[in-house]
Amino acid sequence: MKKVGTVPARRMNFAAKSRRAGLAYVSPLTVVxxxxxVVPILLVFYMSGTDWKLLGGNKGWNFPExxxxxxxxxxxxxxxxxxxxxxxxxxxxxxxxxxxLALLVQESSRWKGLLRTAILLxxxxxxxxxxxxxxxxxxxxxxxxxxxxxxxGVASILGSPDGALWATVFLILxxxxxxxxxxxxxxxxxxxxxxxxxxRVDGAKTLSIFTHITLPLLRPALxxxxxxxxxxxxxxxxxxxxxxxxGPDGSTMTVVQLVYNLAFESKRSLGMAAALSVVALxxxxxxxxxxxxxxxxxxxxx
Numbered sequence: 001m002k003k004v005g006t007v008p009a010r011r012m013n014f015a016a017k018s019r020r021a022g023l024a025y026v027s028p029l030t031v032v033x034x035x036x037x038v039v040p041i042l043l044v045f046y047m048s049g050t051d052w053k054l055l056g057g058n059k060g061w062n063f064p065e066x067x068x069x070x071x072x073x074x075x076x077x078x079x080x081x082x083x084x085x086x087x088x089x090x091x092x093x094x095x096x097x098x099x100x101l102a103l104l105v106q107e108s109s110r111w112k113g114l115l116r117t118a119i120l121l122x123x124x125x126x127x128x129x130x131x132x133x134x135x136x137x138x139x140x141x142x143x144x145x146x147x148x149x150x151x152x153g154v155a156s157i158l159g160s161p162d163g164a165l166w167a168t169v170f171l172i173l174x175x176x177x178x179x180x181x182x183x184x185x186x187x188x189x190x191x192x193x194x195x196x197x198x199x200r201v202d203g204a205k206t207l208s209i210f211t212h213i214t215l216p217l218l219r220p221a222l223x224x225x226x227x228x229x230x231x232x233x234x235x236x237x238x239x240x241x242x243x244x245x246x247g248p249d250g251s252t253m254t255v256v257q258l259v260y261n262l263a264f265e266s267k268r269s270l271g272m273a274a275a276l277s278v279v280a281l282x283x284x285x286x287x288x289x290x291x292x293x294x295x296x297x298x299x300x301x302x
Contacts (some may be wrong), residue, residue, distance in 0.1 A: 001144050009225035041281075047274035068273035070262075074148045075250055079258045082251070086165065087233035090272040091171055094229050095222070097173060099179030099290075105181065106188050120178040127175060134171045138243070163249035168252070171239055176232075180225050187221025188214070223295040227288060234284055 022033035022268070048064035070076060098246050105115050140156045149157065157163045191214065199209050215222075237256040240246065246253035246261070253261070255276070 044274045044277050047270055048278045050271050052271040066271045069272055070276045075253055075258055079253045079255050083254045089235045093231045094180050097177050099184050101181040102188055122174050123178045128168055130175045131239045135243055164252045168243055170240050183225050184221050187218045191217045206301040227291055266291045
């Protein structure tokens with residue numbers, strides 16, 4: 001009877017030791033998440049309801065004045081409109097070009113390694129470094145394009161709203177298209193070749209194969225790429241701050257850049273900046289939920 005009774009006890013001791021070992025492994029990451037993510041988010045929510053000046057400190061609770069001031073700010077809705085416009089353009093071009101390059105690299109056999117390396121190489125450059133590089137490229141004083149620009153009567157690419165937008169989009173395409181190509185290439189390589197062979201035997205054309213086999217089976221990779229691209233575009237800051245400083249005349253001011261402007265330049269109000277950060281966070285959560293529901297709905301239908 002003692003032997004039979006000791007077995008459950010040993011199992012309970014083993015389970016307890018396993019739980020303690022699991023907690024020991026997880027605890028460092030838990031501390032990091034709490035210190036660097038949860039606590040700052042809670043602090044931002046608290047600051048958004050206070051009159052917290054950059055140099056004067058916390059002057060007390062003033063909720064919901066910061067939110068009302070943010071919504072009444074003359075740059076708020078233009079910044080929202082420009083951010084949405086930029087997000088749509090960047091997402092469509094990055095996903096479209098990334099998919100096209102992934103198909104090209106997958107089909108190519110002789111130059112596959114060279115193509116993959118050449119397209120991925122810009123992804124090793126930091127966004128700030130790439131922005132400084134393109135700032136010098138676009139410079140009307142020292143840039144290599146100054147001669148060509150002067151011939152067509154353009155003083156500066158970054159001097160007009162449309163020019164500044166598309167110049168920045170070109171930078172983002174150069175920097176990130178290789179990364180999205182890699183994500184989509186992994187998805188393409190996960191599709192079995194026997195499906196394509198069976199479709200060709202049945203007489204399916206290239207376009208039909210792409211729309212009925214490639215795209216449906218590539219949905220997880222497309223979903224991941226779309227969510228990452230939309231999130232990154234909505235939070236755009238470095239490239240516009242370095243290239244345009246939000247100009248000309250605030251035409252390229254993004255929401256995140258407006259947060260920086262409220263905190264350190266125009267208002268110097270950390271409370272207003274925190275309120276706008278909360279609004280941006282909530283909007284980002286809603287956008288991601290909508291994307292996940294739409295993509296999950298497509299999976300259910302499939």
